[in-house]
Amino acid sequence: MAQMNMIHALNSAMDVMLGRDPSVVVLGEDVGYFGGVFRCTEGLQRKYGESRVLDTPIAEGGILAAAIGMGVNGLRPVAEIQFADYIYPAYDQIVSELARLRYRSAGEFYAPVTVRTPCGGGIRGGQTHSQSPEALFAHVAGLKVVMPSNPYDAKGLLISSIEDDDPVIFFEPKRIYNGPFDGDPHKPAVPWSTHPKGEVPDGHYTVPLGKADIVRAGSELSIITYGTMVHVSEAAARGLGLDAEIIDVRTMVPLDIDTICGSVARTGRCVIVHEATRFGGFGAELSASIQEQCFWNLQAPILRVAGWDTPYPHAFEWEYFPGQARVARALKAVMEAA
Amino acid sequence: MAQMNMIHALNSAMDVMLGRDPSVVVLGEDVGYFGGVFRCTEGLQRKYGESRVLDTPIAEGGILAAAIGMGVNGLRPVAEIQFADYIYPAYDQIVSELARLRYRSAGEFYAPVTVRTPCGGGIRGGQTHSQSPEALFAHVAGLKVVMPSNPYDAKGLLISSIEDDDPVIFFEPKRIYNGPFDGDPHKPAVPWSTHPKGEVPDGHYTVPLGKADIVRAGSELSIITYGTMVHVSEAAARGLGLDAEIIDVRTMVPLDIDTICGSVARTGRCVIVHEATRFGGFGAELSASIQEQCFWNLQAPILRVAGWDTPYPHAFEWEYFPGQARVARALKAVMEAA
Amino acid sequence: MASQSRLHVPKTPARPGDQPDFSYLKLVPAGETRRPDVGAASTDLRFLSEELVRVLDDSHQAVGPWNPHLDAKELQIGLRHMLLTRVFDDRMQRIQRSGKISFYMRSLGEEAVSVAMAMALRPSDMLFPSYRNQALYVVRGRPIVDLMCQLLSNTRDMCKGRQLPVMYHWRNGNIFSISGNLATQFPQAVGWAMAAAIKGQDDVAVSWLGDGSSAEADFHHALLFASVYKAPAILCVVNNQWAISTFQGFAGGERQTFAARGPGYGIAGVRVDGNDFLAVHAVTQWAAERARTGGGPTLIEHVTYRAAAHSTSDDPARYRPKDDYERFPLGDPVLRLKNHLIALGEWSEERHSALTAELEEHIAKSWKEAVGFGTLTDPPRLDPHLMFEDVFRDMPEHLRRQEAELRAEQDRD
Amino acid sequence: MASQSRLHVPKTPARPGDQPDFSYLKLVPAGETRRPDVGAASTDLRFLSEELVRVLDDSHQAVGPWNPHLDAKELQIGLRHMLLTRVFDDRMQRIQRSGKISFYMRSLGEEAVSVAMAMALRPSDMLFPSYRNQALYVVRGRPIVDLMCQLLSNTRDMCKGRQLPVMYHWRNGNIFSISGNLATQFPQAVGWAMAAAIKGQDDVAVSWLGDGSSAEADFHHALLFASVYKAPAILCVVNNQWAISTFQGFAGGERQTFAARGPGYGIAGVRVDGNDFLAVHAVTQWAAERARTGGGPTLIEHVTYRAAAHSTSDDPARYRPKDDYERFPLGDPVLRLKNHLIALGEWSEERHSALTAELEEHIAKSWKEAVGFGTLTDPPRLDPHLMFEDVFRDMPEHLRRQEAELRAEQDRD
C-alpha cells in the first residue's frame, strides 16, 4: 500500500503492465522522454526503452491507426490522447475500425487497444482543454467506456482495461488528478492523501469493468454520477443533510444497469449528474433506461444535472461547471416533488 | 406543383438555391459531372458550372475544412458526404471547428455550411452503408441537425438549412429516397407519387427548422419518431388499430420539445422510434426530456424502439431493422401497462 | 459569379462521346529505368518516383535491369492466378445480376498488381488489401468456394453474415479484414510493421489503396509514421485512373505522380507499370528486400486502369468513353504475360483456351458447392442471433437482453 | 523484448546535460540559392525545398538574388514590430506568473516569420495563424490594449470571455480566429483561397502551423486541395525544431525537409531562413505574386527556433539543453536585423535602447489601461450570460431555459 494521487496510480498501472506483459506498449504525444504533459508516463521510457514507450507524431488519427495495427500484430497498445478535446481526429479509426474490427472479421482479428485521455474542466482550460465527450463513444457499439473517480479505481480499472481484449476508451478527469474536488474552487485544494481511495496497492490488482460502485449507501434518493462529479455530488448531498445513495457508474459501457436500477427502485427518487453538456449526454441514456425499468417505483421525475449546452467558456468556468449549487437545486426539487 | 421523389426534391432545393444565390456552392465526391451516386446533384454542374458545383478529392475532412474556409469567405457551401458512414474523417472539422467558430470568435466569424448525407439502412448496404449517426451530432453544441421523412419536407428543410447562417447536418434517409417504406421488405416498393407529400412546389419555399410535424393526430398514445421510421410507425399503429398521435421530429436540434411534450401530456403514453442503435441514441434524449416534463402525466413507461446495439449486419438486415413487429410490441406494451 | 471564376479545375481527358486520350500519361520505354541498390538513400531514389519501371517491351520480351528472370513455371502459375481471378470476377458479376448476391466488385485489368506482388512476397508477410485485391486470396490458396460463401452470406460465410460481399479476411492466410471505409488499412499496416520491428520479426506489411483513396488523411498518416519509424512496410497506390466517376487528377495526380509523395516524406517512391507482371514482381522484391534489411518503407504507384465498372452499382458509360480501356497504352496484364510466355515458347493459344475452360469449369463447380451452403435468400441460413456475437469478446448483458427481445419479436411474427 | 527491437526511433540531437548539437541542420550560405521566375513549374523548383533561402550574411550585409532591397525606413518599421512583439511577450509572461492571466505563449526567436510576412502581404490578404503568430496583430495595427483585454478575459475581451488567452481573432484586420486544435486552420485557409478564386478576388490566403502540427491530417488536406485546385494560398510550416518536448524528427524532419512535401504534391516548396527578416520578406513576395498570377500555392518552411518555453505551462529544461538557443546557428531575428541596419548606418545601439525603452513604456501604459477594464479575477466582469450567446446566431429555446436556470441558481447562492 502507498499514498498515490491519480497520476501516480495511472503511472503505476502502466508500470505494472509493462513489467508483466512484454506485449504492452505505451504511445502518444510527449509520453516518452518527457513523461507526458500531465506526467502520467513519467519514467516509463527510461525503464522500458524507446520501443516500448513511444513518442509519436502529433497525429491522433495516426496514433490510433498505428495502435490498431500493433494490436493486430500481437501487441497491447496503450495510447494517450493528450486531451480528450483532441480525440476527434482519431474518431474515424476508433468508430469505423477499432470498434468494429472483431465484428466484421467474425472474431478473427481484433485490437486490444486502450485509449487513455484526460477529460473534464475546472482547470481554466477553455473550450479545448475541458471537454467531456464520453457520450460520443458510449453510443458506438463495440467500445468499452470507463471513467474513474479516484486513484484506487483508476489503477484497478486501467489494469483491467489493458488486460481486456476489447477496445477501451479510458477517460481521466484531470481536475481530480491531484486531489478530490467538491466543486468549490475557492476552497484550498485537498490532496488524495486525505481520501481513503488515495491508498493504492503497489502491485497488480484489478477493478472489474462493468461494475458500478455504491460510494455511499442511502435511502432518500439515488444520485447516479461518475468522475469529478462523484465528489461534487457527495458534497452537495452532505450540504443538504440528505441520506443519498451515491452510485459511481465507473464503466459507462458495459453499464451496470442492475446496480443502478436496484438503487432507484429502493429510493424512488433519482438525480443524474455529469459534467458533459446535457443535451444528448450520457445522462440521457441513464435517465431513459432507469425510467423504463423503474417507472412504477419513481415518486418524482428523474432530473439531470450537467454542463450547459454551450462550448466550455474560459471566463465563466464556475458558472458553467455543474457545482454544488446546481446539484443541490436538483436534489431539493426531487425531494420536494409529489 | 410537381410529383417528386426525395431525390428530385433535394435536387430541386439545390437548383433553386444555386439559381437565387450566387454565393451557394455544392461540393463533394462524384457530385459534379456524375451528379452524385444517388443522383441528388444530377444536372447541377452542367447548369451552374464547375466552380459552383465541385467534384472533390475523396477526403471528407478536407471537404469540410474547405467548406468552412469558403463559408468564411462569403460563400454558402452545401457539402455532400457520400454516406453518413463516411462522415467520421470530417468529425474533427465539424465538431471542433464548424460547430464552435461563431462562439469562439464572439460572432465575428461563422461558416453557413450545410452538410448533406444519406443515412439509414434497409438497402442491403451492410455496416458501412447503413448507419444512423445523428446522436453523435445532436450532442455537439453549435450544430443544427435535421432529418426529413418525405419529399415536401426534404426540399423545404434543405432550403431552410442552406439559408440558415448556422451549420446544419442534414441527414437523408436513403431507404425512402424513391418511396415511403413501411418496414416490410417483401411488399412491392411504393413510389412517392402515391403519397401526398410527394407533391412538391417547383420553386422556392421553406419548412422552418425547429418545428416538429404532427403527422397524425391521435389520442391513445404518442409516437415520437423521424426519418424512415415515421412510415414504419404509422403502419404499425394502423396495424394495431390504435389512435396514435405520430410526431415527426424533423429537426433534432433545435428540438421542438413543446410540441412533443404537449402531445405526451395529452395522451399520457409515449413510444420513441428510431433506426439508430438504442444505447445512447437520440431516443435517450427524447425519453429523458419527455419524462422530466411530462412525468405526472405518464400512465406508462416511455419505451424506445431502435436498432440493436451492434454494427449493422448485412445478412440479418430485417432482424436488425426496427420493423413493424418491433414497434408493435412496444405499442402494445405501452397500451397494456398499468 | 462562376463566369469570372479563376478556380483551376483538373481536366478529365475524355468523357462519353470524346475520343479516349491518354496523352497525359508519362511513359518510359521498357528497360530504361535504372535499378538502384536496395540500400540506397531515399533522397537518391527520386527518379524512381517520376519514371516508370517496365520490363515487358512491345515485342513481348523481358528487358532491362528490373527483369526478375523468373522461370517459365512461375510465369505460368502467375498467368493461371490472374486468369482464375478474371474468370471468377466475370462469373460473380453475372451472378449478381441474377440477384443471388447483393453486390460485387471486379478487379478486371488490375490482376497483375495483386498476383505478382503476392507471389514476390513471403506467406508470412501481412497483407492489408483494399476491396480490389481479391487475387491475393487466389495466390495464397484460399478455396474459391470460401470466397463465394462470403459473397452469399451463407452458412459457411467467413464473416458470419455481417459484411457486404467482397469484404473478406483470412487470419491464417495473413490477409487483413477489408473495411468499407477507404484508406483506413494503410496506416494500420504501418502500425503492424512497427510492431514487427519492435518484436524483431522479419515480416513485412503490405497495403493497397486506390488513387482516389490516397486523398484520405490515412494516406498521410501511413507515409508519415512509416517515415518516422522506418517501418518495414510496402505501401501501394493502385492508380487505375478512376475513383468511381472521378478522374485521378482530382486526387492530385495532375501535375505530379503519386509515387512522388514518397520522397516528399523521405521514403522511397517507385512508379511501376502495373500491367507488367514482371515489373511489378521485380519492384516488389526490391521493396521487400529493402524493408527486411532495415531500409524502411517504399511507396509504390501501380499505373493501371480500372477496366470494369467501379462495382455492380455503377455504370461507367455515364462518365467515360466506352472504348477507353481498349486505348489504354499499357494494355492488359493477362494478355501481356500470355504473349510473353508464347514468345518464350512456353505457352500457346491452345493451352490458353484449355486453361480458360478448365478454370471456368472450376468456378462453375465451386459455385454449385457454395450455393449448397445457402444463399442470402435461400436456406440454409445463418442463425440471425450471430448478429449479437463478436461485438465484444464476451456478450455483455445488454446484448443478451436484446437477443432475447429479438427472439420474442420473432415468436410473435 | 525491447532488447531485440529493430524499430527506428528518431534521434534527438541534445537533451539536458548534453552539448547543444545542430549538425543535423542543413545550411546554405547567404545569397547562394537561386531565385526562379514566379511562374516556374513546380517540378523545376525542387531545389528551393532542399536548399535554404538566405539574404543576410555573417557580416550583416544583404546579398544574393533574393535581396528584396527594402529601404531603411521599412527595415526600421520591421525592427520596431519585432521588438514590440518581444517586449509584449516578455511582459505578459511575467504577468502570467503573477496570476493575473491564466496562460500565455511567447513567440521569442520567431518574430521575423510573422512580421516580415505580414509586411510583404496586402492588408486584404486573409491570415489563418497558429497561436504563435501574435506579431501579425502588431503589424496590422491592432492596439495592444485589445490583445491584453483578450488575455484578461475582461469586459473588453474580443472573445467575450470564451477563449483561452492568445486565441485572438480580428475580422476587420482579416485575421482568422485561432483554434485550440492544431492544424485545422491550414485546409480552411485553402478553402478560403478556393472561394477567392471562385469569386475572382485578387487576395491570397496565408496560414501557419508548427513542425509538430504538420503531422496532423489537416496538413495533408491543405496541400492536397491547394494542389488540386491551384488555390492562391501560402502555407507555412514554422519549423522551430520543437513540439513541446518532441524534436521535429518525430514529425518527419529527420531525412527530409518539410518544404519538400510541397513538390511531392506538385506544388512549390521553399525552405527559408526564418530568422532572416529579408529572406522571409522576399520569399513571401515571391509566393504571393506567384499565387496572384495563377501560379498556385506555395509551401514555405521557416527554419527557426522556439527560444522560449512552449507555453507558461511548460519547462524546457526538462527536455533540452539550457543553452540550446544560444548555439542555434541562425541566431536571433531581432539582433540580425538590428545589426544589418547598423551596418547600413541606419541604426545604432543608442536608438535601439531608446526604442526598447519607448516600447516597454507603451506596453506598461497599455497594461494599466487594459486592467482598467477588469481581469479574470477582479471586476468589472463580463456578464456570464454571454456564455449562452453565439452558440447559434439566434438563441434557441433550450439555451434560454438554461440561461434562466443559471440565473435561478445564482439567486440561490
Ligand SMILES: Cc1ncc(C[n+]2csc(CCOP(=O)(O)OP(=O)(O)O)c2C)c(N)n1
Ligand atoms: C471514407 C470513405 N469515403 C467514401 C467512400 C465511397 N467510395 C467507395 S469506393 C470509392 C472510390 C475509390 O476510388 P479509388 O480509391 O481510386 O479505388 P478504386 O475503386 O479505383 O479501386 C468511393 C468514393 C468510402 N467507401 N469510404
Ligand SMILES: Cc1ncc(C[n+]2csc(CCOP(=O)(O)OP(=O)(O)O)c2C)c(N)n1
Ligand atoms: C489536435 C491537437 N493535438 C494536440 C494538441 C496539444 N498541443 C498543443 S501545442 C502542441 C505542440 C505543437 O508543436 P508545433 O506544431 O511544433 O508548434 P510550436 O508550439 O512549436 O509553435 C501540442 C501537442 C492540440 N492543441 N491539438
Ligand SMILES: [Mg+2]
Ligand atoms: Mg481508382
Ligand SMILES: [Mg+2]
Ligand atoms: Mg514547433
